[in-house]
Amino acid sequence: MSLIERSWLRKTGARLGAALTLATALGAAAAPSVDPLQSAPSIRIENFRFEPSEIVVERGSTVGWVNRDEEIHTILAVDGSFSSPGLDTDGRYAHEFDAPGTYTYRCALHPQMKGTIVVR
């Protein structure tokens, strides 16, 4: 994911869908060769929070997470459709969202940590 998207993400939060559309238009040629686990993540896990806690993406988008805490965290979909193993510090996870919908997820170890991905 590009730096453009990251700055948009910070500024617009839930309006990421628009940012993704723009970024895809700008950098479509380079996108397919990028390993989602190595690319810049969409969501940081920091201080026992998913930041941002809610994002909107287009169908077919890959969303990445990176753990910046010194504690293990996981990403676990409430509907069971995706789950990560335990992520240690700087551990990454990515998931591609093929179907539109609202996906809520938690950290299995810290159920107070909640996030939402809206796929359009």
Added chain:
Amino acid sequence: MKDETNEGWSLETSRRGFLQCMAWAGTGLVWSLSSGVFSSRAFAEVASDTPVEGDLHFVQISDTHIGFDKAANPDPVATAREAIRRVNGLANRPAFLLHTGDLTHTQKAEEFDVAAGLLQEVKVDSVFTVPGEHDVFDDGGKEYLARFGRATLGGGWRSFDAGGVHFVGLVNVLSFKSGGVGQLGAEQLDWLRKDLDGRSASTPIVVFAHIPLWALYPAWGWVTDDGQQALALLRRFGSVTVLNGHIHQVLQKIEGNVVFHSAFSTAYPQPAPGTAPGPGPLRVPADQLRGLLGLREVTWRGGRGPLAVVDSRLG
């Protein structure tokens, strides 16, 4: 803020209580409960007591987090071993050891191997464990139960009698794999009801579990969702002592005849409730770390009166 002594949890109370507990633990006082009023006496006085016939004496360690390697404690094996050395050095030899969960940090097989090896170094007749969420969150307890589930029921719960006290080890972390909060579940609660059925109300009960059974700080997940249902079953007993880990600090609460004691970790401290953005490992200067880690001794002197619970620091 008004103290809520019977139900629920008051943050103001918790902070004050925490500070008191920490101060008291630091000055080496023993807490005992007599007619609903705390009393304390010097640790040295108890330590010099010679064992008497009918004593029940055991120890608790918790949250060894084998596999953790971050700045808060790069070597939790060393600090766990220090705690075990303390146990092995006690003049009054404990009958057994309770480990209240989070033996490992990420439930890897090699972490369980190290934890099991450490527990074999403890010079006691028996070791009883319950899992923490770190031991089960990925595989639902498969690896844990294969190693530590012998002679347990269901998801690893059990009960046994020792020295006139009835011990109940509860498992409140199996719900984590599916994104739940701390929970005992209907099957275990049903077993607990049957286990306690018919026991005399004068039998002292010791419950040990990983996550606090009371709503200690739900915003950080320090709560067992259906813990009140277990407490309802325990309420008729005259003396109930609940020992837990999970929060890596000494905290106590009294609710009727039930006394709750959260224990130190042997690996790393965590912040007091609500004093940080989250309950992560607390970094402290290396020379202060052992002052925030520790172990616990519990003594039932001569099989009479209250159970004496003594928390001590590694350094």
